[in-house]
Amino acid sequence: MTSQLESAMEGLIKVFHSYSSKEGDKYKLSxxxxxxxxxGELSEFLAGSSDPLVVEKIMRDLDENQDGEVDFQEFVVLVAALTVACNEFFIQSQLK
Structure with missing residues (x-):
């Protein structure tokens, strides 16, 4: 039986590769x-931003090796940062 964490990890991997395999290097996101x-996956987070360049800024911040693409390791940094932010929001909402 797969644990919740294992299922979450598998989900991250599947989501990444379902988008990365559409063009160019199938192991990186253009x-x-x-x-x-x-x-498709984080529309609520995008909706909260009024910055029309939010995708470009996210891409620039994640692309550590400056190759113009985001690999899985760089993608996981985004997911981790968003997860930490969500956890902080959850904790703050519990304190009210």
Whole structure:
């Protein structure tokens, strides 16, 4: 039986590769693939931003090796940062 954490990890991997395999290097997200992933999987987070360049800024921040693409390791940094932010929000809402 798979644990919740194992299922979550598998889900992250599957989501990444379902978007990264659409064009170019199938193991990296192009800017277009990253935008599609953010719109398809994290639309609530994007909706909270009024910045029209939010995808470009996220891409620039994640692309540590400056190759114009986001690999799985760089993608996990985004997921971890968003998860930490959600946890902090959860804790703050519990204190009220």
């Amino acid at each position: 800017k277009a693939e990253m935008k599609s992933l953010l719109q």
